[in-house]
Amino acid sequence: IQMQSCILAGGVAIGVSISALQQPWEAMALGFIAAIISAMGFRYLKTHLLIAFDCHDTCSVLSTHGLPGLLGWLAQLVLHIKDCDDHTVAIRFAVFHISALFITICVSLTTGILTAFLLKWNFWRPPQNNKCFDDQAFWEFPNLVVQK
16 A cells, blocks of 8 residues: 555656656656655654544545645745746746645645534434344344244
């Protein structure tokens, strides 16, 4: 599972920053760094999130998509600024990209917290656990039929 997550993380980081990459070694280095970040997040960040915030990253989405996406965003920002000749355009580019990142994080945190509150309420009908393990309530067994 970790190997698949690392491969996907490399693809995520490259996909985010593909417009700024000019050399193949840049793409390979970025994919390698994203794979390392994904593996470290899968190994360490998952347990720390559970201990510190009591939240469980079930499918390791943060390690597979979130952190490599941020790495790709940062690589794109740095490479575009490095290749820009005009400082005014570079500053505008950086301000727009940082603003877009903050807006994205704010919207995702807001909707995530709203979803968590909605799921914590007892508004939803709780499952009935009284007959979950009683097979006779859901199945007919011919060998258990009483003969008269």
